[in-house]
Amino acid sequence: MSVPAPSDSVADEAGPRQRRLWIGLILLLLASFGTLLYFGNEIYQQAPPIPDLVVTSSGVEVFTADDILAGQDVWRTIGGQELGSVWGHGAYTAPDWTADWVHREAVWLLEQWALGEGAGSYDALDVETQAALQARLQAEVRENRYDEATGTLTISDVRAAAIASLREHHRGLFGDESAYDDLRESYAMPARTVIDDAATDKLAAFFFWASWACVTERPGAEITYTHNWPPDDLVGNRPTGQIIVVSVASFVLLLGGIGLLAWYYAATRRRWEDTHVAPPADPLLGIKVTPSMRATLKYFWVVGALLVVQMLTGVIAAHYGVEGNGFYGFALSDWVPYSLARTWHTQLGIFWIATSWLATGLFLVPAVSGHEPKFQRAGVNFLFVCLIIIVGGSMAGQALAIHQKIGGGTNFWFGHQGFEYVDLGRFWQIFLVVGLFLWLGLMVRALWPALRKSKGANRQMLVLFVLSSGAIALFYSAGLMWGRHTNLAIAEYWRWWVVHLWVEGFFEVFAVVVIAFLFTRLGLLRVGSATAAVLFTSILYLAGGVLGMFHHLYFTGTTPVILALGGTFSALELMPLVLIGYEAYEHLTMVRAAGWMRHYKWPIYWFIAVAFWNLVGAGLFGFLINPPIALYYMQGLNTTSVHGHTALFGVYGMLGIGLTLFCLRGLFMKQRWRTGVLAFAFWSMNIGLALMVLLSLLPVGLAQTWASVEHGMWYARSAEFLQTPLLEWLRWLRAPGDTIFAVGILAVGWFVVGLSTGWSLKGEREDVVGGTGDDGNADDAGDATAAS
DSSP: OOOOOOOOTTHHHHHHHHHHHHHHHHHHHHHHHHHHHHHHHHHHHHSOOOOSEEEETTSOEEEEHHHHHHHHHHHHHTTGGGSSEETTEEOSSSOBHHHHHHHHHHHHHHHHHHHHTTOSSGGGSOHHHHHHHHHHHHHHHHSOOEETTTTEEEEOHHHHHHHHHHHHHHHHHHTTOGGGHHHHHHHTOOSOSSSOHHHHHHHHHHHHHHHHHHHSBOTTOSSBTTTTOSOBGGGTBOOOHHHHHHHHHHHHHHHHHHHHHHHHHHHHHHHHOOOOOOOSSOTTTTOOOOHHHHHTHHHHHHHHHHHHHHHHHHHHHHHHHHHTTOBTTBOGGGTSOHHHHHHHHHHHHHHHHHHHHHHHHHHHHHHHHOOOOTTHHHHHHHHHHHHHHHHHHHHHHHHHHHTTSOOHHHHHHHSEEEETTEEEOHHHHHHHHHHHHHHHHHHHHHHHHHHHHOOHHHHHHHHHHHHHHHHHHHHHGGGGSOOTTOOHHHHHHHHHIIIIIIIIIIHHHHHHHHHHHHHHHTTSSOHHHHHHHHHHHHHHHHHHHTGGGGGGSTTSSOOHHHHHHHHHHGGGGGGGGGGHHHHHHHHHHHHTSSGGGGGGHHHHHHHHHHHHHIIIIIIIHHHHHOSHHHHHHHTTSHHHHHHHIIIIIIIIIHHHHHHHHHHHHHHTTTEEEOOHHHHHHHHHHHHHHHHIIIIIIHHHHHHHHHHHHHTOHHHHTSHHHHTSHHHHHHHHTHHHHHHHHHHHHHHHHHHHHHHHHSTTEEEEOTTTTTOOSOOTTTTTTTHHHHHO
C-alpha cells in the first residue's frame, strides 16, 4: 500500500499562482547563475598571477612557479585549510599563514632598516623616523613588480633576505627544532609536521605567493589583489571606501527587503492560509514496508555511528585549543593530530547529514509511488557499500597524507585536497559524485509511476522533490572544476559553489521541500497550498543565496565587483528568515492537530529546532559576519565558527536527525516508542549547542574581532593573543556546552539502537490494536518513567 496522495480541492484555483511562481523561479535561476558564471569568468581572467620566476633585482633566483605549486601540494598534505588558514579560510587554532607572513616580513624589514638608521630596534626610533620607514615599507611591498610579458616577478635584495629569514622560521616551526616547541604547542602542531626541510621550503614559496597577493596592488588600482585584506596598518592594508559604502547599502537593502516582505505577506496572507483539517487517523499507518525501504535501516545506523564519531573528533579538536598536542596528558596527537581531527570532524558532518537525507529519499519514494522496481533493494544495498568505502577510504587517505606517508599527485587523488568541506581526495570525490547520481537514479525509477499518474499540484510537488534531490547531486559536482595546480583564487570560487550553493543553498531548498512533502503526505497540508509556499520560499532563499555566494570571495583574489554583488545580495539571504517564527508555530500546531500526530511529536520538534537555528545560526550569526566591513575584520576568526556550528549543525544536522526519526517511525510504524530519552536528547543538544556558542565561541570571536580592529588580523590569530589567560579561560568554557551536547548525541544513538533491540519500544499502538485512533499521549505516557 502506498501513501495516499492528498486530495487538493483548491488545486485548480492555485494553478495560475503556481504557474507564475514557476516562471519566477526559472527566470531567477537563469539570471542569477548567468551573473555568477559571467563574473566567475572575470575571476579566471584577473586572479593573482603565479609568476614563472621570482628573482631579485640583482638577478638571483628566489622561487619558480614549480616551487609555488609544489608548495601548494605540501600545504595539502598537512591538512591545508584544516591547519590554520590562507586568505582567512580554514581552521582557527594555528595562525592565518598569509596574515602571519605579511606581518613577520614587514617587521623584519622595519627592524633591518632601523639598524641602518643606527638604532637598536624599530621601537627605539622616534615617531617621525618610524613614519618614514613605514612609508618606505609600503612602497616596497605594495608596488606591483610583476612583468606579465615575461612572467617574472622582481623583488629587492632586502626583501629576498626577509624571505630567507621567514624560510628559516618555517623550517623550525614545521620541523622539530626544540626552540619552537612552545609555539607548536600553541598552534596544535606536532613536531615534524612537514616531512623534511626541502618540502618546507616549497611550502614557504606557496605562503610567499599567497601573502604577496595580499599586499601587492592590482595593476592600475590602489587596492591589493585581496582588496587590502588582511588588516595591517604597517603595510597600509586598511578598509576601502567601497567596503564601507557597500556595507551600509547592505543594511539598507536588508531593512527594505524585510519591510517589503512583511507588507506582501500582510496583503496576501489569506492566499497562504491553509484551513485544511487533519484526517481522523494516521494516513501512514497502512504503509507496506517494502524490501528496499527496510534496507534503509542500516543507513540510519550509519548516521548514528558517524554522528557519534564526528562528536568525538570535535571534542578532540576543541581540546587541542587548550592543551596543544595533548589530551588530558595523553599524547594523542601522535596518532590523531589537530589537523586530522578537524578534517574528520568537518567531513563527517557532511557525510552523516547527507546519508540521512539519502536514506530519507530512498525510504519515501516506494511509499509514495506504491511501486518497488525490480532490483531496487539491490541498488539500495550497493549504494550502501559504496558509501562505506567512500567514508573509510577517504578518512584513511587523509590520515596517510597528514602523517606524511603520501604526497604530490597521489595525495591529491587519494589523500587530502586541503580544502575545508572538500577535504577528500579527488578519487573519493568522483566516487561520491557517482554515488549521488546513482541515488538520484534509484529515486526517480521508484517515483516514476507516481510522476506519470499524478496531476496538478500533486505532480508539481513530486517534481519539486525530484528537482531538489537532483540539485544535491548536481551541485556537489562543482567540486570537480578545479585541478591539482589550479590558481587558489579560481579553486576558491568553485569550492564555494559546493560549500555555499550546495550546502547553504540547495540544502535549504531540499529542507523546505522535504518537510512540506512529509506534511502533505500526513494530510496536514493541502498539496496546492504547500506547493505554492515551497515555490515562493525557494524564490526568497535563492534570490539572495545564489549571488550571495560572492560574500565568501571578497578577499580571495577577486575583483571589486565581487564585493559589490556579494555585499548587496548576501543581505537578502536573511530576508526570508523573518517568517521563521511563523513556520515554527505552524509546525508546533501540526503536532497538536490530531491525537495520532503525537506519534510524530519528536521528529517534528527537531523540525522546529531547524526553524529556530535557521533564524539564529544562518540568520543572525550569518549576517553578523556577512557585510564587507564586518568580514574584513572577522574573516577567519571564531565568529565564523559560531555561524558554522549553529547553521550547519543547527539547521542541517537537526533536520537530518528529524528525518531519521521520521523514517524510523515509518519502519516501526505499529509500535509505540519510549520517548523519554528522545526528550532528553532534544533539549540536551539544543541547550548544549547554545551554551557552546554563548559561553565560548562567540566571546572568543568578539575578543578576536576587537584585536583585529585594534592591531590587525595577525594579532587576533597569534599565539601571543590566544594564549592569554582570558582567552584560555574562554576556550575552557566550551566544556559545559560540549558535554551537554555530546550526551544528547549519545542519547539519540542509544534510542536508535534501542529500536532494534527493543528497549526503545513498548508494545503496539492503540490505534493498531483496536483503539479509537486518538491515543494522543500513547508515546509519551511512560516518558517520566523512561527519563528517570
